[in-house]
């Protein structure tokens with residue numbers, strides 16, 4: 161069924177303007193009665209942040225920004241889905257066009273700028289699926305015109321924590337002016353103090369929800385020292401490494417690559433994997449990491465795990481490889497486990513991290 165969907169729909173979708181194609185994909189997911197993917201092999205199970213993931217392959221934030229198709233996405237076989245980014249108040253985001261495909265590079269540039277239906281709309285949709293199961297996180301952002309960014313994250317935590325399995329504080333989207341400054345030490349210190357207090361308040365009624373921090377792959381290593389140090393001090397539950405990059409590493413599509421925005425997909429793999437390994441060696445096991453950026457095969461997913469990821473997420477790979485990619489990655493991970501005689505993926509996490517940090521900086 162999924163193979164058929166990929167075979168019929170993808171050539172058609174790829175001829176359309178990328179944002180129109182994305183809208184159609186969301187509609188198709190909403191309307192197509194997809195069968196549930198086969199149950200996962202128990203060897204793929206991962207324990208992290210106090211949650212048990214049936215498999216380590218998650219959908220990254222930005223695909224289901226408005227929390228509209230979470231259950232169809234879980235049925236495709238993802239081990240978890242991160243919906244959002246969501247802002248407290250609804251906002252339209254940047255003018256179109258704001259999504260670009262770099263076909264020869266298998267990359268994507270986006271400058272959506274947090275187009276969001278707002279936290280209340282997302283909370284309603286999440287509440288409507290209460291009891292449906294699956295691990296569902298929500299990615300939190302801030303409104304463009306806000307005067308107090310930390311207050312926006314606090315408002316999102318209050319509205320959304322009761323309805324999700326985990327919360328991601330996204331301070332790394334490159335398309336909202338000033339947002340990435342929250343990664344600077346003093347701003348991050350203030351932000352985490354307030355967001356954790358909000359999470360703990362929400363815990364009194366809805367249970368304690370893990371709080372993850374999503375960072376940019378463009379941090380300097382000195383900045384990463386600060387971010388990991390502060391994250392450890394506040395005992396956050398995990399980090400996601402990372403978001404899209406403002407760099408333009410070795411792109412073939414020289415026309416589209418000059419578009420402003422964050423680059424994702426295959427050209428992001430080397431940089432994001434390096435930053436993942438750099439984060440792993442700094443975290444020293446204090447919390448687990450989610451590796452994301454340019455994963456389009458089982459080998460790429462396994463490389464992320466060996467660089468330090470307990471779980472992985474992907475988005476752009478789906479655009480170029482289709483939704484069959486999820487099953488392919490799971491099968492190939494099992495193959496790697498068999499070859500390496502691993503009983504659990506946890507045994508491979510971070511195995512190559514030190515070696516990756518010793519390599520030349522990716523071009």
Ligand SMILES: Cc1cc2nc3c(=O)[nH]c(=O)nc-3n(C[C@H](O)[C@H](O)[C@H](O)COP(=O)(O)O)c2cc1C
Pocket residue numbers: 220221222223225244245246259268270272274299330333374402403404424425426428452453454455473474475476477
């Ligand atoms: C169109 C698009 C929208 C995105 N929106 C968000 C977002 O709202 N919040 C966020 O944290 N990351 C967002 N991302 C980043 C992805 O979650 C992911 O970190 C990044 O694309 C790298 O993974 P990939 O190479 O597998 O796509 C977006 C990415 C794309 C392509």
